[in-house]
Every structure is written in structure tokens, then in C-alpha cells.
Amino acid sequence: MAVDHIRYDLLVRGALRNVVRDVLADVARNGVPGDHHFYVAFDTRVEGVRISSRLRAQYPEEMTIVLQHQFWDLVVTDAGFEVGLSFNNIPERLAVPFDALKGFADPSVQFGLEFEVATEKPSESGDTQQPASPAAADVKSDARRGAQPSRKESAGEPTPEPVAENDSEPSKSSGGAEIVKLDRFRKK
Secondary structure, eight states, X not given: OOOOSSOHHHHHHHHHHHHHHHHHHHHHHHOOOTTOOEEEEEETTSTTOBXXXXXXXXXXXXXXXXXXXXXXXXXEXXXXXXXXXXXXXXXXXXXXXXXGEEEEEEGGGTEEEEEOOOOOEEOTTSOEEOOSSOOOEEEEOTTTTTTSOOOOOOTTOOOOOOEETTOOXXXXXXXXXXXXXXXXXXXX
């Protein structure tokens, strides 16, 4: 198999994260248009994630926030975003680097992105290696799995529910859409 010196997987991952950045930057400038609303899932362990110790204790690995009606001071940079949200009527300020993103969904139009968070693991020789699957991201429709970005579950460990800024349950969408995985287009 030929060695990918260009690292297309990293280029695609960056391009898809730029989609999220561009959408959030537009929302920061103009507000949320129409019925759009966004579920943003991120790994709370990634360097640069800033959340309160209370939230970190509640969501030690992954957290999903909803940007719809009750958020404030959304600031978007090339590296990430900051936003104010209320959790059980307690205002919080979160900072999330785009490298920490695990999922982004807009259920109003059945659009979703799922990302692998690049976590480097030490190998037996002490070197670091890439994740087992170098897939940049999977483009998915939320119709197949409801309005929430998918989350990986570990045996015996409950997955936290999405944290909605208005403390309401996410709406479920219906329909049958095909999942398109980027791996399908790779030569084996």
C-alpha cells in the first residue's frame, strides 16, 4: 500500500471542522437563522477545553451542548469558540477548541458531522501513533439516529445525555437517509 505523504485524512478533517467554524461564526454575527439549532459534542479531556469543575465532574469525557435560544456572547476564532450557557439556571462560560469536536448536528435540516478526536497513544517503543482508524470524519444524516450526534459508549458506563441550554428534550426527526462514510472512497 502506498504511503499517504499528503495526509488527505487530516486535510478533510480540517475542512469539515471549518464548516462548523463558519456556521458558528455566522451565528455569532447574525444570530440563529430560522428553525436551525445546533448540537455540538466535544471531548472534555482535550487540551484547551475550558469548563467549570462542576461540569467537568458531571461530564468527564464528553459533553453535548445545544445552541438554540438561550446562549450568549458566542465568540468564534480560528482555533475554537467560547459561549455562555445556563446549566440548571447557573450561568457558565465554555471554551471549546475545534480539535475537541466529536460531533455537530443541525436537526432542523437533518445534517450532521461526526469527528474522530486525535488522541495520540504511546506505543511500546515510546513513540506516538495516530488513532487506529485515520478516517477524518463521517458525514451522517440525523434522520437515522434522531437529533443527537452519536456517542460511543463503554460497557457499564452511562453516556451523558445532551445538555440543552433550555433544559428541554431534543426533538426526534424521522426519515431514512443513507450514511456516507469517507472510508468508502479509499482504496484498500
